[in-house]
Amino acid sequence: MAGINQNYKKLAAGYLFPEIARRTKEFQKKYPDRELKRLGIGNTTEALTPAIVEGLIKGVNNLADPSTYSGYGDEQGNTTLRRVLSEYYNSKGITLSPDDFFISDGAKPDSSNIQSIFSPDSVIAIQDPAYPVYVDSNVISGRTGEYSSIIGEYDGLIYMPCTEENNFFPDIPDKKVDLIYLCSPNNPTGAVATHKQLAGFVKYARENKSVIIFDAAYSEYISDLSLPKSIFEIEGAKECALEINSLSKFAGFTGVRLGWTVVPEELIVEGTKPGEVRDMWNRRQCTFFNGASNIVQEGALAVFSEEGLKESGNLVNYYMENAKIIMKGVTSIGITAYGGVNAPYVWIKTPGGISSWDFFDKLLSETGVIGTPGSGFGPGGEGYFRLSAFGHREDIEAAVNSIKKDLKI
């Protein structure tokens, strides 16, 4: 008699974004004439740049010609792309072998799947607030107890508070944990860890034989050169960390789909020799994945061309200019805001200390602007609200003007 994976029942409510969509739809039904301004989901809006379009077209044309057609690629990704990625890291002073890179269809699948190579009884530590996928993938895989709607936490999960006091980067855990999810630049807070902060976690992980799962999906948004873009800039990180990244936010690949995970040969856990954890991720990918699209991988190669890097840099600058506009606008009316400098997210404190969802409804009804309630990212996000800098300039400006003009604070 077939039964379901009961862990699904533990999942708290629906995923954040469907709930936003539901409330938005309800609002639209009620006020069909009101214009909506979306600063919610961190979704890219600008066209792919010319060099990258050319790469993708080349990818398609390769398949149109029997002499260049390719079928299944390596599950680990195109050999050239893995080499190019390792060279890109090398150019920033990080020595990694092409064999340490595993190309995938995105950072979300990798972030959610990576837990599967680790012990089912691993103790998980997450930043609070955090990208919901880290939590949900571990809930579904049975590494948590039940959800308490009173405290908004899953039993057995270690929440590392990210607060104004610690500049939204957590202190190291005060107990032993096995897997630590860190995201810097952070979604949703926009905070970026310093070298010193990351070094603290690397030291902790080495002492406690934990593994840091480092999500660097927004690393290209760091403009302050003193801040680390990769965990591997920290000495000793290769023995205790793996890193996930993607072209979604760097090159507008949110819908195109390409990411990668770096599992250094040096990474070890309890009972393994160097290379064995990497072999396991390799085996996982070979069993559950069949490679990223060969068309998309051609596009990714174009991103790392001289022209592609320049164009992608301009794209990042465009969104960061948006972030500046949002920061300037919301702070001009007295709202306290964080992030938005080395990250495409502005993390605002709800005026008057109202709840995140109440502020969602207030902002929507008063200004037509849709943002993301901080509490959707964990209990530590309560009282905060995320505004995304992804959008057309004119839409960002219109949203900021509405907030300045119509928000009652």
Add this chain to the structure above:
Amino acid sequence: MAGINQNYKKLAAGYLFPEIARRTKEFQKKYPDRELKRLGIGNTTEALTPAIVEGLIKGVNNLADPSTYSGYGDEQGNTTLRRVLSEYYNSKGITLSPDDFFISDGAKPDSSNIQSIFSPDSVIAIQDPAYPVYVDSNVISGRTGEYSSIIGEYDGLIYMPCTEENNFFPDIPDKKVDLIYLCSPNNPTGAVATHKQLAGFVKYARENKSVIIFDAAYSEYISDLSLPKSIFEIEGAKECALEINSLSKFAGFTGVRLGWTVVPEELIVEGTKPGEVRDMWNRRQCTFFNGASNIVQEGALAVFSEEGLKESGNLVNYYMENAKIIMKGVTSIGITAYGGVNAPYVWIKTPGGISSWDFFDKLLSETGVIGTPGSGFGPGGEGYFRLSAFGHREDIEAAVNSIKKDLKI
């Protein structure tokens, strides 16, 4: 102290195809002048057809223009593509809602991930031989005991023998099982289940409240109109089956990556109401996946255009003509062969009853032809060997000629 998922250690040897690659490389090193003829991996070789190339180019161009650019798509897939797929099934007399379709990056990820929504203590039944992914994904997820290298089986897994006696389609299990993996047309045997045979399984599944996971990745290779292309042609299947399919073999998308899984609203398991299993797969995809590439989905839409279907049909015919050439060639020298009529695989009995791997070495050394040892698909494949019909016509002909001329039987 982080540890690994110990289930990985249960996995028997490496994945089949890496071992083939290793032996091939060794052979090439020893005989650098010998020409290799690959009938091993079932990998498409012919160029994408014009209508589909046009669709993919349109997909790229959409992203090059800010007015048609799209970022994240729905995790379930493009609404139009889901509708088109449901209409395609409807045109064959199968009524399914677009909401029953979940677009993915391929049948392999779906085949391996689908187990995750079911209970961890589910009893699994697989055809023997079978596509290794069904077994390996369940081993990694802890639904089996240890592997016995003596009998070549995992403890706790129910093997349903596919033999000459039952025309390579298994009898229904003689005990209660929870999840049943069926693949028809079958990889590796090329056998196709009849309506009556599938109806037997549907009856069993309904009586025992089991779920059939039906892999229809080769359904478009069925030319005999009396044979079912979908499990949903069987009355009552929607309550007890889900189906996985892909464009890999139909339209040459092996490297492009697009598949889908049909989870009918009607599907129920122990303790669920209609719609709940479908909701779980939806939740799984929303957490672990971020949608198939929007470029690739445009290509998929083109496959289901009038021109695309015609061209894809021609592609299938091309490979099936290859299968005929292989069948004719091997049987002409007295080899017993199965499949190859409604499936792109020819399943040959090793001459003289030698082992599958011995035949691999013999075939390679005598003829330069690379095939796939049947034992790589499970103990029931021992003494058999798979030849794939995917290849350029001239290569297929050269391989068959070598076999006819040089194989010592």
